Amino acid sequence: MTRKIIIDTDPGQDDAVAILLALASPNDLDVLGITAVAGNVPLPLTERNTRIVCELAGKPDTPVFAGCDAPLARPLVTAEHVHGTTGLDGPVMQDPVMALQDKHGVDFIIDTLRELPEKTVTLCPLGPLTNIATAFQKAPDIIPRVQEIVLMGGAYFQVGNITPAAEFNIYVDPEAADIVFKSGAPIVAMPLDVTHKALTTADRVEAFRAKGTEPCRMVAEWTNFFERFDKEKYGSEGAPLHDPCVIAYLIQSDLFSGRHINVQIETEGRLTLGMTVADWWRITDHPANVTFMNQIDAEGFFALLTDRIGRL
Ligand code: RIB
Ligand code: CA
Secondary structure, eight states, X not given: OOEEEEEEEOOOHHHHHHHHXXXXXXXXXXXXXXXXXXXXXXXXXXXXXXXXXXXXXXXXXXXEEEOOSSOSSSOOOOOHHHHOSSSSOSSOOOOOOSOXXXXXXXXXXXXXXXXXXXXXXXXXXXXXXXXXXXXXXXXXXXXXXXXXXXXXXXXXXXXXXXXXXXXXXXXXXXXXXXXXXXXXXOEEEEOHHHHXXXXXXXHHHHHHHHHOOHHHXXXXXXXXXXXXXXHHHXXXXXXXXXXXXXXXXXXXXXXXXXXXXXXXXXXXXXXXXXXXXXXXXXXXXXXXXEEEEEEEOHHHHHXXXXXXXXXX
């Protein structure tokens, strides 16, 4: 039984790898559509990059939609310092040929959740939560219809990557994250606490290159570009492949483990804006609202990625 998903994304090299993994797994995942959001780079680039990746996967019929171009209540913060000016720096990428859908990404999310049977569609946000929160605000009736939200975002023991306290996806639109985390929809979060254990070591990058396919070559090229930032900042031996953790979980959930706990979003802190305040030790009696992952079988994760993307 394939799982029906909508990917919401801000490519970004790691988003691109996540999209390739999803499109390479048709026996596990039915990608109903991909909605782009402003994040790593502005919306015109994230929607362009999404279409480029769909074509690279050989799936130009994948419906791609442009969503929101700015956070709910704040100016957009981008991450060209990590992803480069195009968002997919590393190899030179040709402009896409496949068309962008006319419908707004938020309306695609709303219409899909209304049209399909309830609890049969999983939302997979890989960037700021602006599109998801806007859909929930515009059409609250869709919230109980969501099967699950499996997202990349947040951090607790790993603290911040865009500020000392906050992870990028949450920091860019903390009001949107607050709406989603309070929505009542079942949430699985892949925070930096787990993604920082999925590092692209030289051997792992070489395993992609050794597949000899264009998608795998691109993954190696993107990784070589993307990892320079994290290696310099953390002194690590590679870069964390954040977003593919979301898709890998949907395909092979036993690669991951974590805790079902209460997580709240800081929306006012002068120093802590965008922090995911995770009650990991259950100090409060606030109800658990998120399965917050912190362990990964990294070898199994990269074996899955290399095998699946190697099939494209
Ligand atoms: O903090 C990492 C997250 O921010 C990833 O989703 C990356 O693509 C950026 O969006
Ligand atoms: Ca992303």
